[in-house]
Amino acid sequence: MISWNNNALRDVLKEVDYAEEIYKCIQCGMCAGSCPLRHHMDYPPRKIFALLRTGNIDLVLNSKSIFLCTSCYSCIVRCPRGIHVMDIMHGLAHYAIKMGKISRKNTATFGQEFWKQIYKRGRVDEKDLSRRYFFSDGIVQGIKNALSMADMGIIMLLHGRMKLLPEKPIKGIKQLRIMLDKAEQESRR
Amino acid sequence: MKYFLYWGCSLEASGANYLKSLKPVCELLGMEFEEIDDWNCCGASVSYAGARDLSIRVLNARNLALAEMQGGYDIIAPCSSCYIQLIRTNHELREDEKLKEKVNSILREAGLTYNGTVNVRHIVDVLYNDVGIDRIKQKVTRPLSGLKVAGYVGCQSVRPYGEYDSKERPRVQDEILKALGAEPVKFPKKMQCCGSGIFLPEMELCMGLVKDILEDAIAHEAKIVSTVCPMCAMNLELYQGRINQLYNTNIQIPIVYLTQLMAVAFGLDLKEGAFLHMNYIPPEYVIKPILMQGGDSK
Structure with a gap:
């Protein structure tokens, strides 16, 4: 018998946007069949939903699948039940990070750094994002990471595809942060 | 034909050749562009790691509200991520009164409000449907x-x-x-x-x-x-x-x-x-x- 954790499921339903839609799932597997990275997933979306419904929250939050969504919308387009599959996967990744369960550290870090860029300036500075992402594990690992991608950086630089000046915050950055803070509060309700 | 061009963060850096080639081409086709003053990033496809859905909708609603206030022209997004985030927010705000009210209550913190009147378009959409194949052919x-x-x-x-x-x-x-x-x-x-x-x-x-x-x-x-x-x-x-x-x-x-x-x-x-x-x-x-x-x- 599969373990059942009712409270944990209740938290997922509250903390993950669109999670209530898992009850509409008919387990047809269209989402899994449409997913570009399905071959690399431990549990494709269909199984993720089945695990959630049976209360196996830990398996879900520790699975690498929830971090492997490329946001291509194929599953959403093809789901015969109109479930926001992609958004649920995103929401699960968000919740897993919040719970300290980070099965794909690089992807989690990259996404978090991306969001920090927006919160900091209102816009994303690609080179600053890459730098912060590469150096998220300290300076030694950072230098290794940066060197391993140096060829790409040089290509971009030489072809005029790197913005040299640092990105300045937008004029309305203070108000934007107030709005984003409020949106975060509202999300918890 | 006047539009807002919302080129987004990538087209200023890694996608610079997109923006640079798009401008003279569209100019030749008789399109005119304005920038949405003080636009912000759309959140693209990885923001979910740090934010929930409502925050990303608010991010995009701010751009829509600014565009509405600054003239209300159709917004052209050449980047597919920008496009999908903006048009998705627009769809959801137009269809869901409750969400619209919630988002507007947050936008009001910055003195903004969005009524849902702006259209979001991909550049391919505009080239095909507004400019048209015949006009493109004429310019070749x-x-x-x-x-x-x-x-x-x-x-x-x-x-x-x-x-x-x-x-x-x-x-x-x-x-x-x-x-x-x-x-x-x-x-x-x-x-x-x-x-x-x-x-x-x-x-x-x-x-x-x-x-x-x-x-x-x-x-x-x-x-x-x-x-x-x-x-x-x-x-x-x-x-x-x-x-x-x-x-x-x-x-x-x-x-x-x-x-x-x-x-x-x-x-x-x-x-x-x-x-x-x-x-x-x-x-x-x-x-x-x-x-x-x-x-x-x-």
């Missing part, structure tokens, strides 16, 4: 005759809404390519995702996706790939060397923006109009022989 002075192009659509420009093209069998980009005199090839991986925003952190897995797409295009005799998204362009172009190393393959195919091909066909300078020199895999070696056939070697 150097037809790309015989150039076999893989018109790569990727994911976020037609999914999930299929606003201007089929969600499963898109043809609009190919129609534009035909208008330029080029020969779009059929290839099944036309809509296979390239890995999009998680390419960098999941490089090894995503390189497999790109390998499949490029091999498919090459197998169907494409000599060049045309894209309409900075994320697609970067992922398809930049990692070909690494893919060859990893898979022991020999893939080399230039990746250009549709607007770069338009610039070439419209007779604009290969450097100052099409900005082909900004591409890493030089498209000139494929494009120049085509132009020479037509008696124009400029």
Whole structure:
């Protein structure tokens, strides 16, 4: 018998946007069949939903699948039940990070750094994002990471595809942060 | 025809050749652009790690509200991620009164409000439906005759809404390519995702996706790939060397923006109009022989 954790499921339903839609799932597997990275997933979306419904929250939050969504919308387009599959996967990744369960550290870090860029300036500075992402594990690992991608950086630089000046915050950055803070509060309700 | 051009963060950096080639092409077609003053990032496809859905809707609603206040022209988003985030927010705010009220209560913190009156368009949508194939044809002075192009659509420009093209069998980009005199090839991986925003952190897995797409295009005799998204362009172009190393393959195919091909066909300078020199895999070696056939070697 599969373990059942009712409270944990209740938290997922509250903390993950669109999670209530898992009850509409008919387990047809269209989402899994449409997913570009399905071959690399431990549990494709269909199984993720089945695990959630049976209360196996830990398996879900520790699975690498929830971090492997490329946001291509194929599953959403093809789901015969109109479930926001992609958004649920995103929401699960968000919740897993919040719970300290980070099965794909690089992807989690990259996404978090991306969001920090927006919160900091209102816009994303690609080179600053890459730098912060590469150096998220300290300076030694950072230098290794940066060197391993140096060829790409040089290509971009030489072809005029790197913005040299640092990105300045937008004029309305203070108000934007107030709005984003409020949106975060509202999300918890 | 006046529009807001919301080019987003990528087109100022890694996708600079997209923005640079788009402007003269659209100008030639009689389009006029304004910038949304003080626009912010759309959140793209990886923000979910740090934010929930409402925050990302608010982020986009701010841009919509600013556009509404500053003239209300249709917003053109050339980047597929920007496009999908903006149009999705617009759809949801128009359809869900409760969400609209919630988002507006947050926008009011900054003295903003959004009534839902602005339209969001992809550049391909505007080229096809507002400008039209006939007008594009009229501007062609150097037809790309015989150039076999893989018109790569990727994911976020037609999914999930299929606003201007089929969600499963898109043809609009190919129609534009035909208008330029080029020969779009059929290839099944036309809509296979390239890995999009998680390419960098999941490089090894995503390189497999790109390998499949490029091999498919090459197998169907494409000599060049045309894209309409900075994320697609970067992922398809930049990692070909690494893919060859990893898979022991020999893939080399230039990746250009549709607007770069338009610039070439419209007779604009290969450097100052099409900005082909900004591409890493030089498209000139494929494009120049085509132009020479037509008696124009400029």
